[in-house]
Amino acid sequence: MSVFAGSGLGCVRGERPVFRQLSFAVESGTGLTLAGPNGAGKSSLLRLMAGLLQPAAGGLIWDGAAVTDDPEAHRARIAWIGHGDGVKPGLTALENARFWAEIAGATASSAAAALDRFGLAHLADTPARFLSQGQRRRLALARLVVARRSLWLLDEPTVGLDAASVAGFEAVLADHCRAGGMAVLATHIRIAVPGGQVLALGRTPARAAAEAR
Amino acid sequence: MSVFAGSGLGCVRGERPVFRQLSFAVESGTGLTLAGPNGAGKSSLLRLMAGLLQPAAGGLIWDGAAVTDDPEAHRARIAWIGHGDGVKPGLTALENARFWAEIAGATASSAAAALDRFGLAHLADTPARFLSQGQRRRLALARLVVARRSLWLLDEPTVGLDAASVAGFEAVLADHCRAGGMAVLATHIRIAVPGGQVLALGRTPARAAAEAR
Amino acid sequence: MHRFANPARFQRFSAAALPWFAGAAILCLGAGLYFSLFRSPADYQQGETVRIMYVHVPAAWMALFAYLVVAAGSVSALVWKHPLGEVVARAAAPIGAGFTLVCLVTGSLWGKPMWGAWWVWDARLTSVLVLFFLYLGYMALLGAFDDPVRGGRAASILAIVGVVNLPVIKWSVDWWNTLHQPASVARMDGPTIHPSMLLPLLLMAAGFGFYFAAVLLLRVRAELAARRIRALRLAAMEVEA
Amino acid sequence: MTRKRRRLLVLAVALGLLGASTALVLSAFQDSLVFFYSPSDVVAKGPPGDRSFRLGGLVEPASVARSADGRQVTFRVTDGANAIAVAYRGILPDLFREGQGVVTEGRMLADGRFEAREVLAKHDETYMPREVADALKKSGHWKEGEPAPVGGRPAARP
Amino acid sequence: MIGPLRAILLRDLRLALRQGGDAATVVLFFVLAASLFPFGVGPEPNLLARIAAGVIWVTALLSVMLGIDRLFLADHEDGSLEGLLTQPVPAAGIVVAKCAAQWLMSGLPLILATPILAVFLQLPAEGLPAMLAALALGTPTLVLVGAIGAALVLGARRGGVLLALLVLPLAVPVLVFGVAAVDAAVAGLPARPHLLVLGAMLLAALALAPIAAAAALRQALE
Amino acid sequence: MIGPLRAILLRDLRLALRQGGDAATVVLFFVLAASLFPFGVGPEPNLLARIAAGVIWVTALLSVMLGIDRLFLADHEDGSLEGLLTQPVPAAGIVVAKCAAQWLMSGLPLILATPILAVFLQLPAEGLPAMLAALALGTPTLVLVGAIGAALVLGARRGGVLLALLVLPLAVPVLVFGVAAVDAAVAGLPARPHLLVLGAMLLAALALAPIAAAAALRQALE
Ligand code: HEM
Ligand SMILES: Nc1ncnc2c1ncn2[C@@H]1O[C@H](COP(=O)(O)OP(=O)(O)OP(=O)(O)O)[C@@H](O)[C@H]1O
Ligand SMILES: Nc1ncnc2c1ncn2[C@@H]1O[C@H](COP(=O)(O)OP(=O)(O)OP(=O)(O)O)[C@@H](O)[C@H]1O
Ligand SMILES: [Mg+2]
Numbered sequence A, B: 001m002s003v004f005a006g007s008g009l010g011c012v013r014g015e016r017p018v019f020r021q022l023s024f025a026v027e028s029g030t031g032l033t034l035a036g037p038n039g040a041g042k043s044s045l046l047r048l049m050a051g052l053l054q055p056a057a058g059g060l061i062w063d064g065a066a067v068t069d070d071p072e073a074h075r076a077r078i079a080w081i082g083h084g085d086g087v088k089p090g091l092t093a094l095e096n097a098r099f100w101a102e103i104a105g106a107t108a109s110s111a112a113a114a115l116d117r118f119g120l121a122h123l124a125d126t127p128a129r130f131l132s133q134g135q136r137r138r139l140a141l142a143r144l145v146v147a148r149r150s151l152w153l154l155d156e157p158t159v160g161l162d163a164a165s166v167a168g169f170e171a172v173l174a175d176h177c178r179a180g181g182m183a184v185l186a187t188h189i190r191i192a193v194p195g196g197q198v199l200a201l202g203r204t205p206a207r208a209a210a211e212a213r
Numbered sequence C: 001m002h003r004f005a006n007p008a009r010f011q012r013f014s015a016a017a018l019p020w021f022a023g024a025a026i027l028c029l030g031a032g033l034y035f036s037l038f039r040s041p042a043d044y045q046q047g048e049t050v051r052i053m054y055v056h057v058p059a060a061w062m063a064l065f066a067y068l069v070v071a072a073g074s075v076s077a078l079v080w081k082h083p084l085g086e087v088v089a090r091a092a093a094p095i096g097a098g099f100t101l102v103c104l105v106t107g108s109l110w111g112k113p114m115w116g117a118w119w120v121w122d123a124r125l126t127s128v129l130v131l132f133f134l135y136l137g138y139m140a141l142l143g144a145f146d147d148p149v150r151g152g153r154a155a156s157i158l159a160i161v162g163v164v165n166l167p168v169i170k171w172s173v174d175w176w177n178t179l180h181q182p183a184s185v186a187r188m189d190g191p192t193i194h195p196s197m198l199l200p201l202l203l204m205a206a207g208f209g210f211y212f213a214a215v216l217l218l219r220v221r222a223e224l225a226a227r228r229i230r231a232l233r234l235a236a237m238e239v240e241a
Numbered sequence D: 001m002t003r004k005r006r007r008l009l010v011l012a013v014a015l016g017l018l019g020a021s022t023a024l025v026l027s028a029f030q031d032s033l034v035f036f037y038s039p040s041d042v043v044a045k046g047p048p049g050d051r052s053f054r055l056g057g058l059v060e061p062a063s064v065a066r067s068a069d070g071r072q073v074t075f076r077v078t079d080g081a082n083a084i085a086v087a088y089r090g091i092l093p094d095l096f097r098e099g100q101g102v103v104t105e106g107r108m109l110a111d112g113r114f115e116a117r118e119v120l121a122k123h124d125e126t127y128m129p130r131e132v133a134d135a136l137k138k139s140g141h142w143k144e145g146e147p148a149p150v151g152g153r154p155a156a157r158p
Numbered sequence E, F: 001m002i003g004p005l006r007a008i009l010l011r012d013l014r015l016a017l018r019q020g021g022d023a024a025t026v027v028l029f030f031v032l033a034a035s036l037f038p039f040g041v042g043p044e045p046n047l048l049a050r051i052a053a054g055v056i057w058v059t060a061l062l063s064v065m066l067g068i069d070r071l072f073l074a075d076h077e078d079g080s081l082e083g084l085l086t087q088p089v090p091a092a093g094i095v096v097a098k099c100a101a102q103w104l105m106s107g108l109p110l111i112l113a114t115p116i117l118a119v120f121l122q123l124p125a126e127g128l129p130a131m132l133a134a135l136a137l138g139t140p141t142l143v144l145v146g147a148i149g150a151a152l153v154l155g156a157r158r159g160g161v162l163l164a165l166l167v168l169p170l171a172v173p174v175l176v177f178g179v180a181a182v183d184a185a186v187a188g189l190p191a192r193p194h195l196l197v198l199g200a201m202l203l204a205a206l207a208l209a210p211i212a213a214a215a216a217l218r219q220a221l222e
């Protein structure tokens, strides 16, 4: 039973503050949905959590220890899916999945199973260049099942997915949490996340005033 | 009162048929939603309509005349927003909008009005590289209001938009149709489109069978 | 399947024509080699070295001709969307590149004893080198895209642009003061080659021409077969359950 | 209709540009592009510094002299009006002979001789067996230094 | 039709300027690459002077070509190109506008930097006017020819190197006549015929390149 | 840790090979750019022989550098880089793996093509072994130094290309010693001291470049 938490986080991007004094906590077996209007800082927060961005204030804590104490251990815990799909058009769907499996130290057979899980089995030998937007996104999500990491960090994971695939993704997420994993995801649509915790990032009062002008 | 129609359309991409024998008709003042699972061919159909792709069979007709008779006149009718945003990170939001206004032969002041319409007025002088995913998409959509074209062709226009912005976009779309415009859009979420016509692209029976394996 | 209707007819024609072209090539090349090596006289200036001509000149002509074929195929593919055009262009390019290479190599082998240099940067030689690189660029472009259809189209555009090089090659010897000699055969006032040397030359040229036609047909047939297989495989992927 | 007109316009512009381009090329050739200097050029303008350059013309008949080992050659290059002495050490191309065109590359020496680093032989486009050439010369159809006729026709090379 | 083209030209110029020193980059590459030669060849003045024209031209060619693979790339990747080609503006016009901007940001600064480089490489002074005239006629040709290549390789793998392979052979004649013009001027002969040929090539490129590049762009979007 | 790096190396090689003749493209550029020089400089054999070593080195440098700006670009743009840098694998290791693949697809074929070019440019035969040894030591250094530039370019908002240019001066010492080694061999002197310096530079690059490039990559993802 682990806990991933952040306290008093502040984020500055391009010399502008995005949010400040932000805190959260996620436990094994549950997820956290980041909600909020465009520009609220959902993506920024996720990047902080992944260690791609350094917080301007505050810190992240895993089971009581600061994440910055051992960033490599933190990276061994997380699976990151950002806006890009990380899919190479020149490789087949299976080769793409297998690459990420090897990177994560998983077996090649787990890659095939992951494709199956996301309804891509029939496209396994198709070069990824022939995949449509949504198929490509599903191929990216397949990485999650391959790398057995405990903390999933997902930036708008269901962009471009059709309704059936969104449901499939929700099932995968539920399985992950049932197995003791946790997930933080940013989304604009409703995704069923175990635990149902939502962190609403909002406009700061100052920003809201600026927009109201 | 114009009609934009396609009959018996077939599309081949990368030597594979995507769909065949597809027909549709849109009238002034209404819209057409393209729906269907990932890989059904929504984007491909939109590219056909924009003249970016040539149909393998069938043809497109505007008010009784084949579109291929005068592609330039057709291009003068359409406004295209594809998957890419066409936003230059180095220019400010306003400069971006103004560029597309000049390209469409509109006045520079209309660009500022368009930004306002999409809730970006307070970001007008911000370089586009600082915009979040959703803000950038809204900036792309602002092109629609600037270029007064009668046929909007939109590929997943609301990707990344927050709920409020989706509602705002629906209002813009309604205004456009009320003024006699028409729109064809592909989407996976529910967007209120005047007329409410939906074209469901499906898996071909064969493809569905293959995926069911 | 309408796309392959025309090629199907072509397959039938080519199956019938192929043996004839191949036979003619063997005959002409055999006779040509015999005459050029054993029966034709030495030149009054160049001596025995002149025999390089019987390979160099036909190779040079075919290098130009093959490029014309590539360009014509590209035009018919781009403008008239003829399904065979691109296949023919694709098939002709490597053969043409081969002829160009032969022309370059025999030319420099000939240049050393005659001119005193393997290579000089005169307009004829330079423009032939450019032709060689055009062939290479065409072939590189064909394979440079994930989507073979796109590669074909991009390469076709290049092939058409490259046509401007052909008149430069042909008339460079007249426009500039090149080290390479002006035309001896294809000239307004008739050939300046003695008939005893012209005959083997023309025989060899005919042999090279038939060889080109035969290999071209072969490669086109192979490409069409490969396409059919790809189409069948895709269809099978669709139907397969 | 507008589309056709626009296409015609594009075509007309493109053809016009190509036409102008051809005109420029032709006028350039009237100025005659020089790739080597003739002896008269060198006499008139003086040698182009101590840079090496190409000197071209005909090998003056009866001007070729070889050293004992046959490696050092001197000859004169002429264009009819002027002639320049050339010294060369090395292997001459097979086609090098008196009356034949040559292009030599090298630089002027202080004594007014041209020291060649490379000698290239130019030749014309006539090909015939030796006997035919001899017969033509014997019959007086062809004089030394003239373009060679083939089949009784004089070759049309100026 | 002029309005949109002007807009494209101005936007490209603004982007280039705002990125702080794109023009400076071309010039710097030009100067740097050319100054590699004294290192590579040794600083012997005679030798340098002899190869100066060639080195300046070769590096000018390489530096114009260096940036050109990006001519349509950014627009292709961010969707601008689709946006432009679905406008009622002739695609050939778009190509011309973009080439003009590209030349203003690469060819022109390069010409302005040439006199310095000429001193550095000890090009004889008589050759400089011919060099500048030849560059003024030749660099736009190189940009136009490069535009064909840039449009052809859009979406290809390793576009940059492939582009070089396609375009360098076509650029060789420009180089040959450019050098010939300078050499003629240094030798006291008229450079005019060579410059005329360069002008002819520019006109031919103006006639053919926009059409070919436009066709290539359209097929790149398929 | 070795598993992931091997995976990266193999993937990059497979991507390059699947593209059919990517290595060939680098070599072709190399040959093409080098053969521009006879056009520019004139065909005088003595002159060519004297500048041959310099020309081969300068073009080798340019062709290694030409493709290298894309070393991390595709991975950056499609999100792979984020994926890789959020793995428990040292970023420096990722850099090394990618550089190895890049060298195998550019430096190695280039070395194999050098003998042909040497004949073409009339490099004296005594210089060839030294040239090959120098290239074998120098091209990996160039790739490593180029990787720093490639990583810097990703992140830099302003003047990214300008930063890449800073790499070129760093590459100059490689060029200088590479040419010196060949010149020494041609002159009948031992090339060994120059080669030793090249080796030292390779080791230094191996020590520093991965760390510097890794830092730049992290920066780029901020
Ligand atoms: C690498 C060097 C050379 C190249 C690239 C080259 C290229 C060519 C080309 C492209 C043609 C065909 C021109 C046409 O169809 O009008 C040709 C024709 C010819 N070449 Fe060469 N050549 C080279 C060297 C030589 C040499 C050294 C000789 C003789 C000493 C020579 C003699 C001829 C002859 C006799 C023809 C036939 C002319 C005709 O069309 O009537 N070539 N060469
Ligand atoms: N690379 C960047 N450099 C500087 N500022 C940035 C950068 N990326 C985003 N920002 C700024 O940070 C703020 C938060 O951006 P972020 O991408 O985190 O928003 P978001 O909540 O993910 O929005 P969206 O729902 O549109 O994706 C934005 O207002 C934006 O202006
Ligand atoms: N550039 C391409 N080359 C070859 N095939 C392609 C290409 N783009 C798409 N396809 C194929 O065409 C089919 C239709 O793709 P398209 O992008 O039109 O689907 P879509 O309906 O837009 O899907 P999505 O909802 O995922 O965006 C896909 O199955 C895909 O395999
Ligand atoms: Mg976001």
Ligand SMILES: [Mg+2]
Pocket (backbone or CB within 6 Å): A132, A133, A134, B042, B043, B044, B155
């Ligand atoms: Mg789509």
